[in-house]
Amino acid sequence: MARLRGGAVVAVVMVFAVAGCKDLQDKGSSGAQGGAGGAGGGGAALTAADSLTVKGRAPKTGYSREKFGSAWADTDSNSCDTRDDILKRDLKDVKYTGGDCKVSYGVLEPDPYSGKEVTYRRGRSLVDIDHLVALSDAWQTGAKYWDASKRIALANDPLNLLAVDASANRGKGDGDTATWLPPDKSYRCTYVAAQVAVKKKYGLWTTAAEKAAMKKVLAGCPGQKLPSGGNPTKAPSRFKAR
Numbered sequence: 001m002a003r004l005r006g007g008a009v010v011a012v013v014m015v016f017a018v019a020g021c022k023d024l025q026d027k028g029s030s031g032a033q034g035g036a037g038g039a040g041g042g043g044a045a046l047t048a049a050d051s052l053t054v055k056g057r058a059p060k061t062g063y064s065r066e067k068f069g070s071a072w073a074d075t076d077s078n079s080c081d082t083r084d085d086i087l088k089r090d091l092k093d094v095k096y097t098g099g100d101c102k103v104s105y106g107v108l109e110p111d112p113y114s115g116k117e118v119t120y121r122r123g124r125s126l127v128d129i130d131h132l133v134a135l136s137d138a139w140q141t142g143a144k145y146w147d148a149s150k151r152i153a154l155a156n157d158p159l160n161l162l163a164v165d166a167s168a169n170r171g172k173g174d175g176d177t178a179t180w181l182p183p184d185k186s187y188r189c190t191y192v193a194a195q196v197a198v199k200k201k202y203g204l205w206t207t208a209a210e211k212a213a214m215k216k217v218l219a220g221c222p223g224q225k226l227p228s229g230g231n232p233t234k235a236p237s238r239f240k241a242r
Contacts, residue, residue: 006110015117021076038214045225045226046215046222048200049214053206055205057156057207059141062139062144063136065135066242067187069148069235072156075156075236079101080101080102080160086161087107092109094106103122104122105120108165110186112164112190113169113187114137127164128164130164131160132160132191132194133198134172134176137175138204141199141204143204149235149239153176153231154202154233157231159201159228159231168182176210176213177195177232189224195219197228200226
């Protein structure tokens with residue numbers, strides 16, 4: 001995950017991707033883009049990947065976005081919705097519509113998935129906020145059995161969120177590491193480490209193919225650190241999900 005900038009959302013430290021992975025740029029006041037900051041020693045991401053539980057996927061039956069609460073809930077109570085928090089964290093040259101919350105303009109420089117520069121203008125869908133571990137994937141690897149509070153927390157956790165090029169994100173869909181990786185190969189170590197961090201933090205399992213793919217990527221950057229931080233794994237009780 002990792003390219004996370006906390007802004008007003010959460011204080012985190014910066015991850016440095018090593019052994020061929022792209023250094024992260026500190027674009028926010030309290031974090032790095034794509035995940036929370038590095039924690040632990042060298043190889044922490046690979047070690048964590050190896051520790052993840054392996055199971056088959058649970059049925060997708062019953063999944064809906066509403067099971068994870070309303071989109072972009074302000075779970076950190078900073079009076080900005082989660083989408084704007086992530087845009088503010090991940091974009092450069094940010095401009096607002098009234099106040100300092102609603103982002104109207106900014107630039108992904110570069111987009112972590114494609115490596116290209118992408119301009120965000122509100123109302124035009126060139127930038128998405130990606131759930132690094134897709135919500136439907138989470139549903140099938142443990143979240144279906146959680147209470148609503150934990151699902152809402154996952155959907156709005158900065159550790160699991162990243163502003164990215166919309167076309168690259170839609171190509172990913174709800175794929176896991178075994179089925180999709182960023183086209184920009186220099187970002188893959190950071191990306192996979194972030195997914196590992198989210199799965200470990202929330203106790204999600206992996207399929208055998210997913211875990212093998214994670215370990216294959218991280219074996220190419222054995223010093224990759226594991227992102228940490230983000231929001232608590234329970235959302236405030238005022239937030240509800242269907």
